[in-house]
Amino acid sequence: MSVPAIEFKQLSFAYSGRPDSLKSITFSLRRGSKTALVGPNGAGKTTLLLMCNGTLRPTSGTVVIGGGEISYDARSLREIRRRVGMVFQNSDAQLFAPTVYQDVAFGPLNIGISDEDIGRAVAESLFAVGLAGYERRPPHHLSGGEKKRVAIAGVLAMQPEILIFDEPTSSLDPAGAAEIMDLLDELHHQGVTILLSTHDVELAYQWADDVVLIADGEILHHGPPATIFCDTDLMRRAHLTMPTLLSLYHHLVARRLMQPDIPPGGIPDMAQRIEEITPGGIAQDAPAPIHLLDTGEGVNGPITALRTIYPNLRIGVMGTAAKRTLAEAAIIPDVTYGVIDTSILHALRREPVLIITTGGMIERVKARVLDFSRTSGISLSVLPLRENDTTEEI
Ligand SMILES: Nc1ncnc2c1ncn2[C@@H]1O[C@H](COP(=O)(O)OP(=O)(O)OP(=O)(O)O)[C@@H](O)[C@H]1O
Numbered sequence: 001m002s003v004p005a006i007e008f009k010q011l012s013f014a015y016s017g018r019p020d021s022l023k024s025i026t027f028s029l030r031r032g033s034k035t036a037l038v039g040p041n042g043a044g045k046t047t048l049l050l051m052c053n054g055t056l057r058p059t060s061g062t063v064v065i066g067g068g069e070i071s072y073d074a075r076s077l078r079e080i081r082r083r084v085g086m087v088f089q090n091s092d093a094q095l096f097a098p099t100v101y102q103d104v105a106f107g108p109l110n111i112g113i114s115d116e117d118i119g120r121a122v123a124e125s126l127f128a129v130g131l132a133g134y135e136r137r138p139p140h141h142l143s144g145g146e147k148k149r150v151a152i153a154g155v156l157a158m159q160p161e162i163l164i165f166d167e168p169t170s171s172l173d174p175a176g177a178a179e180i181m182d183l184l185d186e187l188h189h190q191g192v193t194i195l196l197s198t199h200d201v202e203l204a205y206q207w208a209d210d211v212v213l214i215a216d217g218e219i220l221h222h223g224p225p226a227t228i229f230c231d232t233d234l235m236r237r238a239h240l241t242m243p244t245l246l247s248l249y250h251h252l253v254a255r256r257l258m259q260p261d262i263p264p265g266g267i268p269d270m271a272q273r274i275e276e277i278t279p280g281g282i283a284q285d286a287p288a289p290i291h292l293l294d295t296g297e298g299v300n301g302p303i304t305a306l307r308t309i310y311p312n313l314r315i316g317v318m319g320t321a322a323k324r325t326l327a328e329a330a331i332i333p334d335v336t337y338g339v340i341d342t343s344i345l346h347a348l349r350r351e352p353v354l355i356i357t358t359g360g361m362i363e364r365v366k367a368r369v370l371d372f373s374r375t376s377g378i379s380l381s382v383l384p385l386r387e388n389d390t391t392e393e394i
Contacts, residue, residue, distance in 0.1 A: 003067040004028035005162050005193035006052060011061035013047060021047045023217045024061070029195060029210075031066075034188045036204035036225075037197040039214035040239035045166070045197035046089060048214065052164045052195065053077075053084040065162070082111055085160035089167045091147035092140075100126070100142075100150050101135040107158040118157075125153035128183060128320040130176075144171035152180070156187075163187060165196040169203060178337035181207055186319050189360045205229050205243040206266055213238050226263045245270055262375065268344040272376040275348070287347045287378060290369060291354040293385045294362055295325040302385045303331065303354070310352035316343050318357040318365070326356060340368045347380055354385070 007028040014020045022044050029035050037045050050056040051063050054070050054077045063070045070080055088094045097103040104122045113121070126132050129149040134142075139150055148171055155163065168184065169177035181203065188194050198204055204211055204225060211228045213220040215238045221228050228234060229243050230250075242250070245264055252258035258277060264270040293302050307313050316335035317326050326333055335342050339355055346353040355365055366382055373380045 002031055004064075005031040005033070005066060006195065007064040008048070008051070009062045009064065011048075011051065011058045011063065013051070013056060013059050015047075020059075021217050022051075022058075025217075025219055026061075027212060027219055027222050029193060031193055032188070032191055033209050034184070034194045034207065035196075035210040035212060036208035037195060037212045037214060038199065038201065038204045038228075038238070038240065039197075040199060042216075043214045043238075044217040045214060047217075049086070049164050049166050049195070049197055052162070053081050053086050055086070078110075082107075082158055083160055084162045084164060085155035085158055086164045087148070087151050087155055087166065087168065089170060091144070091151045091171075094151040094154070095139040095147055098138055099135065100131070100137050100139055100153075103139055103150055104153045104157050107154055111158075121157040121159075122153075124320075125156040126150075127324060128156055128186075129153045130179060145173060145176050148172060149176075149180075152183075160192070162193045162195070165194070167198055168196050169198070169200065175337065177203075182318065182337045182339070183320070185364075186361065189364055199240065201229060201240055201243045202245075205246065213240075215239065226265075230263060265375070266341050268341050268348065268372055269375060271345060271348065272372075272378060286350075287380050288350045288352050289381045289383045290343050290347050290365075291352070291383050291385050292362065292365055293354060293356045295322045295356060295358040299325055299329050299331065299356060306352075306354055306385065312352065314343075314346055314351065314353045316353065316355045318355060319359070319361045321359065322357045322361075325358075340365055344369065344372055344380065348378070 008025045011022060011025040012020050013022040025048065037048065039045050047056065051058060054072055057072055065080060065084060095103050097106060101122055104125055105118050108118045108121050122135070126134060129152050131146065131149050131153060139147055142150065168180055172180060184194055208225055210222065211225045212222045213228055213234060220238055221234055229246055232242065235242055249258065249264055249270065253260045258273060264273060291306060293299065314334045316339035317323050317333040318339045323336070343353045343355050357365065369380050369382050
């Protein structure tokens with residue numbers, strides 16, 4: 001078995017003169033996993049996250065990063081903070097330079113990266129968080145959401161192997177929050193291990209592979225989201241409520257309108273199940289295909305060709321590189337976040353859709369659509385587009 005990304009071993013912690021905020025915490029995070037640390041106010045989430053890069057030191061017990069126990073001398077801490085990026089809940093605590101550029105450049109500058117490479121890292125990180133062109137702005141004149149993005153860019157510029165986010169979507173509007181979650185998905189796909197804290201059960205249910213439930217400084221459970229969020233006793237003990245999608249599913253099952261099954265993973269799954277039990281749906285028609293274009297193949301030709309066949313084609317774009325390519329080609333996409341599930345919903349409504357992305361994200365689209373087809377029994381097709389070819393089917 002591979003070495004875990006992070007291990008907490010019998011970790012306890014008390015702020016000076018206070019009772020224990022963390023009580024004998026033991027769990028580990030798989031390398032490359034995306035985990036949500038979920039719990040009510042005051043549960044100990046922030047305190048636990050601050051252990052991950054040595055900002056706080058346990059009163060007893062240890063934190064192990066990639067197989068090595070954290071040491072608390074200045075040199076070791078510098079090295080740990082390069083490998084473990086941390087975005088704080090309060091961005092004001094993280095931003096201090098006079099310009100956005102200097103703020104994002106601060107980390108790379110401190111580890112001796114050349115000016116040219118720093119320029120590139122800053123530009124790429126700002127583009128990734130949707131703030132290209134903000135370089136000369138003073139961070140303290142930005143909105144709360146923009147500050148959060150600058151803080152994220154500063155962490156991305158260090159290319160950490162582990163990302164720790166304390167309430168990543170707080171102070172972001174819903175679309176901005178969804179874009180940041182998509183960015184986290186992209187980073188996860190590049191192999192980064194992600195641990196975020198939240199009390200947003202909707203977000204944790206739809207996004208995380210694993211959920212760690214914490215209340216009153218203790219871990220109540222660590223497991224797959226559906227197992228944890230379906231457990232009403234656990235939810236009550238953690239002062240949380242069941243995600244809306246699960247709650248609706250349980251109500252429909254209890255009223256015998258729906259067969260008990262694996263809980264729905266997202267809106268496409270739920271919409272499909274409702275369509276199956278509702279007369280008058282369009283289930284008898286075959287779904288529209290989801291076209292898929294790798295930006296490496298060039299975007300203008302295939303889009304023009306597809307638009308002549310489908311004038312009402314919807315275009316979704318996933319990932320930083322693809323967004324940049326589309327911006328350069330002056331093509332405005334219809335969907336920029338939640339792209340795969342939105343595209344599945346369009347396909348089920350028999351509306352033509354094209355997803356533009358690149359690299360490993362191509363496989364992610366195929367895997368998610370295949371997974372949906374398998375669980376729903378509805379055969380959806382993904383048609384990878386090439387310059388003169390729109391017919392290959394998975
Ligand atoms: N600087 C501090 N000094 C003393 N006690 C603190 C300090 N920070 C947090 N605590 C206490 O530690 C406990 C855990 O707080 P923590 O901020 O880790 O919880 P949290 O789960 O992140 O909460 P929230 O969701 O409200 O941000 C709480 O009882 C809190 O009052």
